[in-house]
Amino acid sequence: MPTDVHQHIWPPAFVDLLRARTTPPYLDGWTLHLTGEPPYPVDPADHDVAARTRLAAADGLDLALVSLSSPLGIEYLPPAEAAPLLAAFHDGALALPAPFGVWAAACLSAPEPDPDALARELRRGCVGLQLPATALLDAAGWTHCAPLLDVLTHHDRPLFIHPGAAPPTPGAPPWWPALVPYLHQMHASWFAFRAFGRARHPRLRVCFAALAGLAPLHGERLAARGGGRGEVDFDAFYETSSYGTRAVDALVRAVGIDVVVTGSDRPYASPVIPDLGADAAVHALRTANPARLLHGRTAADGRRLEGSTP
Template sequence: MRVDCHQHIWPPALVTALRERDVMPYLRDWTLYLPGENPYQVDPAAHDVERRRAAEHADRVLVSLSSPLGIEHAADGADLIDIWHASALALPDPFRVWAAAPVAAPDGPALARVLREDRIAGLQLPATALDSPDAIGHVAPLLEVLERSGKPLLVHPGPAPAEPGGLPDWWPALVPYVAQMHRSWMSWHVAGRRRHPGLRIAFVALAGLAPLHHERLAARGGPAFDRDPNVFYETSSYRTDAIAALARVVGPAAVVHGSDRPYAEPLDPVAFHEAYFTANPARLLRQP
């Protein structure tokens, strides 16, 4: 079974909810407004379920809430997350769902109820909720429930901070998103695995290439880096050079394919290691 571990699609109910908001994040028609990014013109076809199904070559596609929206951090995020779960779980095959959870006041029992759904692959959290050892401790009620469920964690870039104007549209994806992934990986390396020894975890976008800094980490007195069979690295937006460099450090068995569609396209299975699409995602997800 070929798996795409990371895509986004906004079901109609979520689009409606975003259009009804008067504080960010919100949609006006198909223009998205976020505090830390330029207004973004959303392509409606990118969220057309039947078009997306027709374009898929993967046997299973895992879709998640767009964490850069900041919904997990929002005061009213729980309501939007409920809408996400209800509408995403109704998507047809080949789609499966990463759960979401509010992070300001983590609710373990609420997450446990969602994780019982067969179509829920695991939990996605924004990297901004895991950006220090203390932050990992704060969301421990969620991670403990997730660990007991046997399902994995996906770490995704969170909202970009508001900055002075004039930055190009690509800036958030290349600067704050990458830095967030780097911080969350370092925090997990320092504190997360010790707290949650059995949890499988996948970092989007190759963890911001954080493992490539293992030599500098050692030179500056940081903890030793060892390959962890329960840590995975998802490929979205990266291609040959970055994937090959990371695989040399973490091992090819740790790399899982994810496209981040509609913001990037899937890798070509012919050009990359077949295990990235099949065996490695199966170990992350513990598929039968």
Template sequence: MSEALPPRLADCHQHLWPERFLDALRSRDAYPYLRDWTLHLAGEDPYPVQAKDHDVSLRRAAELAEGREIAAVSLSSPLGIEHLPAAEGAGLIDVWHESALGLPDPFRVWAAASVTDPDPGALSTVLGEERVVGLQLPATALTDPAAIERLGPLLGELERAGKPLLVHPGPAPACPPGLPSWWPALVPYVSQLHQSWLAWHVCGRERHPALRIAFVALAGLAPLHHERLAARGGALGVVDPNVFYETSSYGTRAIDAMVRVVGVDGIVHGSDRPYAEPCEPGLGDAFTHAVFTANPHRLLTGEPR
């Protein structure tokens, strides 16, 4: 570990597909599926996956070199697996859990669950695994109060387990022809996060008062729209200490703007590795400690550090 780089103890948002999960994707004939190292999704152009990005030894070496104690990896929700018919998706989710739980330190696992046929009993069993830090759900399953109510059995299990929810963009709709490859990440992904944050703001906390929840990619910057929210008759209200905002794909200006609205205590580091690399916002040592260490610890455990 370089002496110039202090330990970055937690990364709350990464993706790493173990070999057995890769094999399961290659065995499929319908979306999502892999052909060799090319990923095919219903709404996006074929994506060339880099083999080195899912080489467990290489990824582990990178995490240890950066002083990582926890790197929380998840099933990538844009794959659409959580939205598959229950019988079809359950097998892939089982493979994800079984293979990801075999990853070495410092990797930990975000659980996955079907949103077409929620099974709180199966989730309860998985959440009992010590290496499972919580549940990731696609933002496309948390679009309004009715959707949050429908997933209430899963969210209730999380509350009982004392583990958090990570909200991640879900599958993108078919991209109109001629648009650049970054379109899904900048348009549907961001709008999905924005919508799910507003749905949670409207009714989520009332229904699940003890649940810690984190939105990746700073919730699509949804809290920055608080002035427009007020102008249209809504209100941001008191900052919720159990809502967290993960930083992946954003840098100093966006992070600083979010801190001015929601404060520093809810900002947690996540890289979205291998699709992006860790960002150092350069906002001072106290901020670095909060975002890379203290805040992730509180998100994942519910306890101050």
């Protein structure tokens, strides 16, 4: 089943709620206003369901997973503001036609997140949970989100870590948020997962957007600084959005091909199939590896021993 694990579509009711807001995040017509980024002109076709369905078919996909775009910052709005936006997203996304599936989202601004709300969305059909990397940058973040991650483990569903909101950077060029704070967040969340997350959640499957900001390539420096190289964690995956052959090849050399999955970040980037020299590699990235991310390894696939470290 060829799969893209990383896309975004805004359902109509969700768009209407963004337009009704007067503080970020909000839409003025089709111009998106965020706290830390310049106004962004949105192409209406990017969120036209019929057009996106045709595009997914043209990409040869059997499954395209859509999620709330965490840079919007909705997860950190006050609960009374976040709730209707999250409901509109979940309701609209779960109503999308094939081949679309949905990552759930959660409000993180309350003193404690609501595990029951997540369990409800999983029962309704969400494949797992997306969290912003900004929620998982340190031990405190992993502790705060632990009730949600316990729900994922109980239901045998994966976690998708996506860049969160970017801080304001006056005078920065338009590409700055995607290249600097987004990748810093992914980089830090990967190291925080190694240091704090995996020990607390040994059976959790997790996928890092944007190749985890290329954090695994720092393994030699980690070892030199006393962090150890560790074993490859076959339940930690890396999706490829915005990267091509050179970056994917480098990551494969660091962690192996079995944990790299195809993601595009449509509509913000187009899919790229890296040239890794064999049709089997494309099958692994598009089909075999996403299936393990979503459904786990079979009993015969015992490449990661229980208790091994990332």
